[in-house]
Amino acid sequence: xxxxxxxxxxxxxxxxxxxxxxxxxxxxxxxxxxIHSTATNFFDLLQIRxxxxxxxxxxxxxxxxxxGVITAVPASSxxxxxxxxxxxxxxxxxxxxxxxxxxxxxLKPVPKGWGLFEAAGLFVTMPTSYAALVTRAGIKxxxxxxxxxxxxxxxxxxVQIAKAFGATVVATAGTAHKLEVAKRFGADYCIDYKDKxxxxxxxxxxxxxxxxxxxxxxxGLIDKSTKCIAWNGRLIVVGFVGGEIExxxxxKLLLKNISVIGLHWGAYAYNEPEMQQIVWDGLFELMEAKxxxxxxxxxxxxxxxxxxxxxxxxLGGRETWGKVVVKVPQxxxxxx
Numbered sequence: 001x002x003x004x005x006x007x008x009x010x011x012x013x014x015x016x017x018x019x020x021x022x023x024x025x026x027x028x029x030x031x032x033x034x035i036h037s038t039a040t041n042f043f044d045l046l047q048i049r050x051x052x053x054x055x056x057x058x059x060x061x062x063x064x065x066x067x068g069v070i071t072a073v074p075a076s077s078x079x080x081x082x083x084x085x086x087x088x089x090x091x092x093x094x095x096x097x098x099x100x101x102x103x104x105x106x107l108k109p110v111p112k113g114w115g116l117f118e119a120a121g122l123f124v125t126m127p128t129s130y131a132a133l134v135t136r137a138g139i140k141x142x143x144x145x146x147x148x149x150x151x152x153x154x155x156x157x158x159v160q161i162a163k164a165f166g167a168t169v170v171a172t173a174g175t176a177h178k179l180e181v182a183k184r185f186g187a188d189y190c191i192d193y194k195d196k197x198x199x200x201x202x203x204x205x206x207x208x209x210x211x212x213x214x215x216x217x218x219x220g221l222i223d224k225s226t227k228c229i230a231w232n233g234r235l236i237v238v239g240f241v242g243g244e245i246e247x248x249x250x251x252k253l254l255l256k257n258i259s260v261i262g263l264h265w266g267a268y269a270y271n272e273p274e275m276q277q278i279v280w281d282g283l284f285e286l287m288e289a290k291x292x293x294x295x296x297x298x299x300x301x302x303x304x305x306x307x308x309x310x311x312x313x314x315l316g317g318r319e320t321w322g323k324v325v326v327k328v329p330q331x332x333x334x335x336x
Contacts (some may be wrong), residue, residue, distance in 0.1 A: 009050035013312035028076035037120035063096030096130030118294035121323030141166030151178035296323035
């Protein structure tokens, strides 16, 4: 196979190289998948530098999210969920390659009516946003939802999910183009969060200027969001892409009966595994009804594993929106 192997930590994605490697040998409980598209993530940028919280022993194949076609089923399974030829998407170490091995828990079937390219970036962002808004914040029809960094992968997922549940969405982003993207994916109102008065502008949009009911924050804007949230509002902490971990004065929460809710989707596998299927069932219902769609970056096309470094560079430089997905051509095979 071909893949991007990390033998030693690199200074950045520009140092990544594609090489010919032995085909992966699946463990008894693993499927083998031929990758057709692979998605980039911010944690990939940290991992290749040796700065992520989970570092595989060197050498390892970089990348995680992917979509592709099953080529072999687990040797230990008498009744495998997937068969050879099935189209799947998922996440497992080694996504920047032409072949990858993954367990059943790491895979999902490509939704009906979806293509492999569109499905490649679903495994991390969609359940994160669904679990945050639905499971944790209890979103309902009529809610006003503020989505920060709304043109990012989890942001565009949150915009669509909120709209599917009948909410009114106020989106923030840092450029006019990203605001336009958020609008295209369903946001009702768009505000530049570089404007120092954005909390006031958000509040003025809401009925009676009462503020929003839910704030979805993957950036680190919780403190300022307390200025535009309603009584009994819910602040969802999804991440800190902005870099700093915030400190919020507790009196601000007390004065408005505000709830601060954390969401760590990856930890459900260990702490509440039964919730994973509930979240995915809800997502598949929305996806197959076409109430939500893939958030693939479309301003530029990346084809071939050789373009992964360039794609990661653009992602790290905040030059992209949504999920940046790289197509992996299939030699001698029909394009799916």
